[in-house]
Amino acid sequence: MVNVRGIRFTACASLCLALTLPASALAQGDLSVGRKMLIEDNPGELWIDQGKALFHQKRGPKNVSLEQCDFGMGPGKLEGAAARMPRYFADTDRVEDLESRLLTCMTQLQGFDRNQLIKQAISSPASKGSDIEALALYITSRSNGMKVNVSLSHQKEYDMYKAGEYLFFRRSGQTDFGCVQCHGEPDKRIRLQDLIHMTSKAGAQEVASTWPAYRGSHFVVRTMQWRLNDCVWQMRLPDLKYATDYSIALTTYLNRQGNDAVIQVPGFKR
Amino acid sequence: MKKTTLFKWMTLAAAGAMTAGCASYPDEATTRQMAEKMVYDAFAFSPAHKGRLDQDRSQQICSKIGDAKLTQAEAAEIVKLARASIEYPASGKLYGDWKVGDRLAHDGAGDRIRNGKLENRKENGGLCQNCHALAPGEINVGNVGPSLTGYGKQRGNSEAVIKYTYEKIYNAWTYFPCSNMPRLGATKHLTPEQITHMVAYLLDPQSPINK
Numbered sequence: 001m002v003n004v005r006g007i008r009f010t011a012c013a014s015l016c017l018a019l020t021l022p023a024s025a026l027a028q029g030d031l032s033v034g035r036k037m038l039i040e041d042n043p044g045e046l047w048i049d050q051g052k053a054l055f056h057q058k059r060g061p062k063n064v065s066l067e068q069c070d071f072g073m074g075p076g077k078l079e080g081a082a083a084r085m086p087r088y089f090a091d092t093d094r095v096e097d098l099e100s101r102l103l104t105c106m107t108q109l110q111g112f113d114r115n116q117l118i119k120q121a122i123s124s125p126a127s128k129g130s131d132i133e134a135l136a137l138y139i140t141s142r143s144n145g146m147k148v149n150v151s152l153s154h155q156k157e158y159d160m161y162k163a164g165e166y167l168f169f170r171r172s173g174q175t176d177f178g179c180v181q182c183h184g185e186p187d188k189r190i191r192l193q194d195l196i197h198m199t200s201k202a203g204a205q206e207v208a209s210t211w212p213a214y215r216g217s218h219f220v221v222r223t224m225q226w227r228l229n230d231c232v233w234q235m236r237l238p239d240l241k242y243a244t245d246y247s248i249a250l251t252t253y254l255n256r257q258g259n260d261a262v263i264q265v266p267g268f269k270r
Numbered sequence: 271m272k273k274t275t276l277f278k279w280m281t282l283a284a285a286g287a288m289t290a291g292c293a294s295y296p297d298e299a300t301t302r303q304m305a306e307k308m309v310y311d312a313f314a315f316s317p318a319h320k321g322r323l324d325q326d327r328s329q330q331i332c333s334k335i336g337d338a339k340l341t342q343a344e345a346a347e348i349v350k351l352a353r354a355s356i357e358y359p360a361s362g363k364l365y366g367d368w369k370v371g372d373r374l375a376h377d378g379a380g381d382r383i384r385n386g387k388l389e390n391r392k393e394n395g396g397l398c399q400n401c402h403a404l405a406p407g408e409i410n411v412g413n414v415g416p417s418l419t420g421y422g423k424q425r426g427n428s429e430a431v432i433k434y435t436y437e438k439i440y441n442a443w444t445y446f447p448c449s450n451m452p453r454l455g456a457t458k459h460l461t462p463e464q465i466t467h468m469v470a471y472l473l474d475p476q477s478p479i480n481k
Contacts (some may be wrong), residue, residue, distance in 0.1 A: 155293040162295050163305040169336075170305070171329045173322040174381065175397075175458035178333060181450040182414060190400050190412045199336075236459075238315035238320050238383050245404075246312030251303065 012256040044137065044214030044266030047129060047221045051138025054131055069105035071098070071139065078142035080149075083263055086252045088154035095099045095160040097195030097251045098127040098136050099225050100243040106132075118242045122226050133221045137212040143263045150256040160245070164253025167246060169199075179250070193270065198254060208258025210267030217270055224243070224251055319383060327351060332448035340448060348447035356440050356455070359462040364436040364469055365427075371396075371471025372478065374464055376406060381459065394459055397452070398466055405478035415451060422473035422480045435469045 056068045066205055071081035072089070087098040099121070106112045123130040152158050171178040182190060183198040197203035211224045228247045232240045240247065278363030284357055285377045296304070325333070328351050331344050340348070358364065377395025381388065398404060403417035425431045437444050440462070460468075471477050 153293060158293055158295050159301075159304055162301040163308055165335060166301050166305040167308065169333050170309070170325070171333045172309075172325050174459040175452040176329060176457060177330070184450075185414075187412050188412070190414065191410050193412075195414070231315075233382050233384060234384070236381055238313040238319045239386060241312055241314055244312035245310070246308040248382070250291055 012032050027258055042214050042266055042268050043219075044212070044268070046197050047134045047137045047212075047214075047266065048141050049138075050129070050145030051134035051136070051141075054135050055138055060106065061113045062108055062109065062111035064217050065229050066105055066109065066135070069101075069109055078139055080143050080146050081148045082140040083143040083149050084151065086150065086157075086160065086248050086255065088157050093156075094172045095154075095245075095248060095252060097224070097243070097248045098139060099132060099223055100248060102132055102135055102139075103243055122223075122229065125220060127220060129220045133212060133223055136223050137221050137266055140263065140265045142213060144265060146263055148205070148255055148263060150208075150252065150259055152256065153248050160249050160252040161256055163245070163249070164249035167250055168253055173236050175236050179231070198257070201257065204254050205261030206258070208255040209261035209263045210265065210269075212265055213269045215269045221266055222269070231234035301327070312384065316386065328443060328448075328453075332443070336446075345447045348443050352441040352444040352447070352453070353454070355464055356437055356444065358436075359466055364432050364466050365473070366463065366466030366468075366470045368467070368470040368474040368477040370410040370464075371467035371469070374460075374468055375399060375471055393461075393464065396454070396460060396464065399470070401451075406481060418472060418479060420480060422475065422477065425473070427475075432473065434471060435472055436465060439465050439468055 058065050067076040069075065070089075070091075071078060072084055072087050073079070073081045081097050085101065087103075088095050089101065094100075096104060099114055103114060106117055107114045117132065117244060120130050121132045123133060152161055157226070160248050168179045171181070180199065182188065184197050186197040186200065186203075188195045188197070196206050211227065212221050214220075215222045225242055225247055228250060229240045229242075295301075313323060315323065316399050328348055331340070331348060334340065374396035375398035378397050378400050379389060380391045380394030383389070398418070399408075399411050401412040401414040403411045403413065406419055423434075434445075439460075440448050441453040442451035443453055452459060455462060455465055472478065472479060
């Protein structure tokens with residue numbers, strides 16, 4: 001008799017997983033089968049059109065679209081732009097990831113209030129999602145089929161990469177956790193949740209090519225900023241602010257390690 | 271006039287080389303300085319929670335980058351600090367109630383912070399289930415740490431085993447410097463009394479983990 005005590009099906013996705021998997025597969029612990037089955041019909045696709053509309057619409061106090069926003073390939077040029085981020089931008093003199101670049105353009109170009117944007121950036125579960133989530137997905141989807149290509153050339157990109165590496169291994173707090181405590185070895189799980197082996201090339205590539213992703217248990221599209229936010233919450237760290245150098249550094253480190261992965265978004269997560 | 275122009279161009283070229291050609295990885299000390307600043311800029315924290323960001327000496331040593339190994343001297347320092355950190359329950363009894371320990375072992379919550387608010391809990395969970403296999407047949411368990419199934423069956427419950435188990439949970443680095451396991455007692459995630467219950471859960475012949 002299998003003892004399933006302690007399992008809490010808090011989410012539809014876990015429930016679906018259990019229902020669609022034959023009992024034998026679950027016993028073998030092969031949860032990846034169920035996960036693959038779910039990827040084929042990814043509800044996150046719906047957010048792409050929403051993001052596209054938001055991108056071209058004239059919005060904000062200045063009533064302009066994002067077509068003049070430069071994501072690194074020239075104003076409005078989105079093909080392959082996300083594949084090269086985070087990267088250095090001369091106009092802000094900063095290394096920015098996709099989400100912080102969106103904040104830059106939405107404030108400077110469209111005139112939105114930065115604090116308001118940040119407050120709404122990570123949406124509530126089962127909501128219709130935030131503008132930034134939809135935009136980040138749409139823009140990244142314009143790199144679908146292309147290879148991640150984070151290059152280090154500006155000094156600030158080198159700095160960001162090294163800081164990210166340092167932070168990945170930095171332990172603190174009452175759990176003594178850095179990122180590597182959960183993501184440093186292959187085939188590991190927290191309870192039933194698979195952990196990506198990020199110090200391997202393949203693992204870093206999975207990270208670099210699957211966000212933004214539809215999160216089944218939240219019914220919304222989630223971004224890399226959200227992912228990091230949720231990690232540090234479990235690590236018992238204080239509240240991580242949105243689009244800080246801390247998360248940009250970690251993303252630079254991971255994406256660079258994940259170079260040459262073929263981008264396919266939205267990813268699908270539990 | 272001509273000379274000045276030439277000089278101007280040379281200066282520009284040199285500046286260009288410095289910004290484009292000579293960019294490289296910063297050294298360790300610079301990296302540490304930049305990254306540490308990022309930590310304190312990135313989190314919104316009250317004074318009470320600043321300690322969650324500050325690294326103690328052991329955490330600093332245990333944050334080796336990549337495959338860098340601990341030196342013998344560092345390992346010895348970790349063990350010394352870990353030994354010194356261990357506190358025992360006021361009662362002096364290291365063996366509590368396995369039923370309470372069973373509940374704690376399966377509780378992964380406690381002390382998380384969202385929007386500045388601390389998770390509202392009577393006590394913190396023991397977190398064991400997140401990383402360790404526990405009673406036989408339980409499937410919702412992690413594997414970051416080794417299986418604990420049959421822990422007491424294999425070791426018995428002599429005084430020495432009880433003391434070792436208590437100290438291992440209180441501060442895992444006493445026996446395994448810089449292991450992935452949180453120093454649950456030393457960081458105050460768990461109280462000494464809670465740890466005695468987990469000791470009993472691991473060692474008691476009646477505990478499901480030894481069935």
